Amino acid sequence: MEKNLFRYIPKVDALLDNAEIKKALEEVPRKIVLSSIREELDLFREEIREKKLNEYEAIKRSEKIIDNILYRIKRKNSYALRRVINGTGIVIHTNIGRSLISREVMENVVEIATNYSNLEYDISTGERGSRYSHLKDIITEITGAEDAMVVNNNAAAVMLVLSTLAKGREVIVSRGELIEIGGSFRIPDVMEESGAVLKAVGTTNKTHLEDYENAINENTAALLKVHTSNYRILGFTSSVSSEELYPLKVKYNLPLIEDLGSGVLVDLSKFGLEYEPTVQDSINKGVDIVTFSGDKLLGGPQAGIIAGKKEYIDRMKKNPLTRAFRVDKFTISALEATLRLYLDEKTAVEKIPTLRMLTMRVEELEKRTKKLYDRIIGTVDHEICNIEIVDGFSEVGGGSLPLEKIPTKCIRIRFNEYSIAEFERALREFRIPIIARVYKNSLYLDLRTIQEEEYEILVEGIQYGLKRMKGCI
Ligand SMILES: *Cc1c(COP(=O)(O)O)cnc(C)c1O
Numbered sequence: 001m002e003k004n005l006f007r008y009i010p011k012v013d014a015l016l017d018n019a020e021i022k023k024a025l026e027e028v029p030r031k032i033v034l035s036s037i038r039e040e041l042d043l044f045r046e047e048i049r050e051k052k053l054n055e056y057e058a059i060k061r062s063e064k065i066i067d068n069i070l071y072r073i074k075r076k077n078s079y080a081l082r083r084v085i086n087g088t089g090i091v092i093h094t095n096i097g098r099s100l101i102s103r104e105v106m107e108n109v110v111e112i113a114t115n116y117s118n119l120e121y122d123i124s125t126g127e128r129g130s131r132y133s134h135l136k137d138i139i140t141e142i143t144g145a146e147d148a149m150v151v152n153n154n155a156a157a158v159m160l161v162l163s164t165l166a167k168g169r170e171v172i173v174s175r176g177e178l179i180e181i182g183g184s185f186r187i188p189d190v191m192e193e194s195g196a197v198l199k200a201v202g203t204t205n206k207t208h209l210e211d212y213e214n215a216i217n218e219n220t221a222a223l224l225k226v227h228t229s230n231y232r233i234l235g236f237t238s239s240v241s242s243e244e245l246y247p248l249k250v251k252y253n254l255p256l257i258e259d260l261g262s263g264v265l266v267d268l269s270k271f272g273l274e275y276e277p278t279v280q281d282s283i284n285k286g287v288d289i290v291t292f293s294g295d296k297l298l299g300g301p302q303a304g305i306i307a308g309k310k311e312y313i314d315r316m317k318k319n320p321l322t323r324a325f326r327v328d329k330f331t332i333s334a335l336e337a338t339l340r341l342y343l344d345e346k347t348a349v350e351k352i353p354t355l356r357m358l359t360m361r362v363e364e365l366e367k368r369t370k371k372l373y374d375r376i377i378g379t380v381d382h383e384i385c386n387i388e389i390v391d392g393f394s395e396v397g398g399g400s401l402p403l404e405k406i407p408t409k410c411i412r413i414r415f416n417e418y419s420i421a422e423f424e425r426a427l428r429e430f431r432i433p434i435i436a437r438v439y440k441n442s443l444y445l446d447l448r449t450i451q452e453e454e455y456e457i458l459v460e461g462i463q464y465g466l467k468r469m470k471g472c473i
Pocket of ligand 1: 153154155156158181185226227228259260261262292293294295303304398399
């Protein structure tokens, strides 16, 4: 009779008496141990109730119950947000954390966050100060803008700018720039939420200066340029640059706004990448307000930076949205420390992880790949897998330089018998998850996004993956 199977479910008291569970109780909060036991027993009971197990399986299940409970305890007792290893070669990978912050920058964050600070306190007067003051000097110094402020991310920055300068009025944008970036950020939707009215001009592939001029009326609040960061329109195209829009903005006395998206502060073409417009360029061309992200090509923490004319930024500071979008001290201290590195371009490229990875030369990558390869090759069973160094292409990611393919070196792993998808999953389920790229029955680890300190973990992770393939774990 199936009902009898319930007797294979151990009693909670008996489990609490088990030596391994007792040991766990010493190390882990009791709450976690108890809920792990309860969940495992509930699952067992349900499987019996739903007639999913025969007697033999129920016995096996009960023999494995301690291991299962210990596994649950381990999972519950670890962080939900965890580090992973990026083997994808996509440098600004939005799903796995965009830009890395260097330890040097984090030292400043630790100093500020573990002590009181002058966050909103003016040390010279002893009175209340502004959290927006700390970043103003460094941003204006680097970009040449008159004033600056910082909010939580660039989406918030765009929203704040439009809400302040154009609520209830029209903003002219080219149809070729009505972008959507990941996470449902669409320019027309953001504009609607901000209360501004979208006035789209031109066509998808062509917009001319007179399209903008013809759309200007007494209800026009601003001209907006949006950098099409994550795609390019190629072929029969024309668009109007902010430089060309400048005379129009002067003639009609309208603010010219530019959402740059990735907001690069050094000319990357000097380092072999495609030219991406810099914030300094936009300011030089007379753009009144530029917005950009802190954690894309800038290589800092998540933030939205607004740089431009003081008269507009003063108005933004008074907008109630500013309070909702305000940055905390973690962001301010990490961003200030990152921006300071830009005072010397060479230092920025060496010390900011995003820039360092993007500009790493293929010769250097080759050396690194060999080093990792040599360590892996000694530990694997060549009967079952084939490991090689191959050429590949890395990507910038983060919706920046969408067409740029940066030559790189990868370690490629292939199997004769085993499934590459299963191996990829095993790496993902390693103690420190390893995120790799799978293409045509091969798994690729791109060395551009792998740090030297991570080689040991990779060697261990690959061994773990191979053992799982062979059914040893
Ligand atoms: C990425 C991007 C945004 C959004 O920036 P977040 O910092 O992710 O909020 C807005 N506009 C453009 C053009 C972008 O590329």
